[in-house]
Amino acid sequence: MAVSRFIDVFEAYDRFANGKRVTEQQWDYEIIPRRAKMLKESYDLFFGHEIIPTDDEMCDRLFMAGMDMLLSCGIYCTDLGKALTIEEEEIYQGLKMAPKKLTLGTGKDKCTLKPRRGNSFRKPIVEGGPTGAPISENIFEKVIASYAQEPMVDGIVSGVINTINGRSVVTDSPWEIKATMSEIRHIREAVSMAGRPGMSI
Amino acid sequence: MDLCGLNMLAGWTVSGDTIMIEQMPIFGGYTGGVEETAISDVATTLASFALFSGNFHLDGPIHIRWGVTTAKETLQVAGHAAAAIDNNTDLLIANQYYPMAGPCTEMCLLETATQAICDTISGRELLSGSAAAKGVILDRFTGMEARVMGEAARCAAGQKVSDMNETIANLYKIYEPTYQNQDIGKTFQECYDVTTVKPTKEYLEVYDKALQTIRDCGLDIKH
Numbered sequence: 001m002a003v004s005r006f007i008d009v010f011e012a013y014d015r016f017a018n019g020k021r022v023t024e025q026q027w028d029y030e031i032i033p034r035r036a037k038m039l040k041e042s043y044d045l046f047f048g049h050e051i052i053p054t055d056d057e058m059c060d061r062l063f064m065a066g067m068d069m070l071l072s073c074g075i076y077c078t079d080l081g082k083a084l085t086i087e088e089e090e091i092y093q094g095l096k097m098a099p100k101k102l103t104l105g106t107g108k109d110k111c112t113l114k115p116r117r118g119n120s121f122r123k124p125i126v127e128g129g130p131t132g133a134p135i136s137e138n139i140f141e142k143v144i145a146s147y148a149q150e151p152m153v154d155g156i157v158s159g160v161i162n163t164i165n166g167r168s169v170v171t172d173s174p175w176e177i178k179a180t181m182s183e184i185r186h187i188r189e190a191v192s193m194a195g196r197p198g199m200s201i
Numbered sequence: 202m203d204l205c206g207l208n209m210l211a212g213w214t215v216s217g218d219t220i221m222i223e224q225m226p227i228f229g230g231y232t233g234g235v236e237e238t239a240i241s242d243v244a245t246t247l248a249s250f251a252l253f254s255g256n257f258h259l260d261g262p263i264h265i266r267w268g269v270t271t272a273k274e275t276l277q278v279a280g281h282a283a284a285a286i287d288n289n290t291d292l293l294i295a296n297q298y299y300p301m302a303g304p305c306t307e308m309c310l311l312e313t314a315t316q317a318i319c320d321t322i323s324g325r326e327l328l329s330g331s332a333a334a335k336g337v338i339l340d341r342f343t344g345m346e347a348r349v350m351g352e353a354a355r356c357a358a359g360q361k362v363s364d365m366n367e368t369i370a371n372l373y374k375i376y377e378p379t380y381q382n383q384d385i386g387k388t389f390q391e392c393y394d395v396t397t398v399k400p401t402k403e404y405l406e407v408y409d410k411a412l413q414t415i416r417d418c419g420l421d422i423k424h
Binding site (some may be wrong): 006007008009010012013016028029032033036037039040043045046047049050051052053054056059060062063065066067069070073075076077078079080084086090091093094095097098099100102104113114115116117118119120121122123124125126127128129130131132133134135136139142143145146147148149150151152153157159162 | 233234237240243244252253256273276280282285288289290291293298299319322327329331336337341345350351359365366369389395398
């Protein structure tokens with residue numbers, strides 16, 4: 001059946017709110033593991049020793065098993081204790097809405113994220129950085145600059161500043177906001193000093 | 202998903218921001234083995250786009266015992282999930298890096314390069330990292346790890362899948378046995394001249410040695 005429109009975050013919230021009540025324990029220990037095991041068997045999935053599959057048919061079966069899992073289980077909201085459901089056509093509508101190309105960064109430093117379609121000869125975009133790891137406040141810019149100056153790096157993924165004004169960054173406190181703003185300023189300065197001010201961050 | 206996540210997404214959606222949705226399936230967790238974890242990985246990747254308006258997706262299968270993304274099983278989950286999504290959609294997909302060893306060690310560079318080969322060959326569009334020493338120790342990461350990630354990806358792009366499967370196996374057989382005795386390596390301050398942001402001679406020598414090992418394992422990586 002045709003769908004009225006794609007699902008956005010607001011519709012997702014409504015579906016959670018009206019979803020089936022499930023405890024987190026049921027979700028984690030029963031629904032998900034049982035379904036995953038069943039799907040592995042019904043879609044005949046066995047990876048063997050290959051890290052990257054050479055069997056296209058198995059790739060397609062894995063995709064359909066993932067689709068089946070989303071359709072049969074939905075997604076769980078831990079705060080509401082409810083699971084939403086989604087229809088197959090709605091999933092495909094969402095996939096159609098997803099961008100096929102994204103520009104990251106600006107000016108001469110921008111790069112374009114677009115489908116590689118298998119292992120093309122075009123290398124992936126490299127987002128360099130410590131990926132959420134803790135960095136001392138006094139060397140934050142220098143650490144980020146060490147990534148920004150690498151020719152292979154196209155954009156920056158930041159780490160986390162360990163202190164702000166020498167104070168620890170307490171979660172859910174005003175210091176967290178100050179620390180985050182400080183990180184952004186340090187990163188902008190670091191990419192500028194590396195001669196790549198338009199790099200995506 | 203929790204309401205905090207939904208509310209952040211709501212703000213970004215109405216502001217027209219570019220939205221990356223991150224999720225790290227745990228191998229050995231609730232879903233169990235590699236196949237089950239890969240199924241869940243595909244399902245949640247699809248949900249990121251179909252339910253939450255994600256523009257690109259950042260994966261990160263992680264090993265429950267080791268807390269790394271570079272173990273054989275987590276590479277297998279990432280490699281299979283990416284190939285499955287890539288074969289069937291034009292979604293933009295990425296992966297993130299948490300090797301066991303720290304900077305200025307050959308193992309750290311081998312782990313990072315191995316995952317970069319896996320992600321590139323399986324069709325991912327973006328590589329994000331690397332958080333050396335599992336990303337949990339203060340100042341134990343540097344730009345040199347991103348260099349090997351990029352160089353390995355550049356050399357692996359377009360290579361034959363079966364050949365690279367062999368290279369990956371050769372590489373993880375070298376570094377996986379060292380997981381038991383994690384070498385956290387050196388801090389950024391020990392790896393670089395902090396004033397000039399230049400890597401030390403010691404790290405450049407370690408880098409050269411790692412590249413030779415990668416070449417010996419089957420990827421013709423260059424400087």
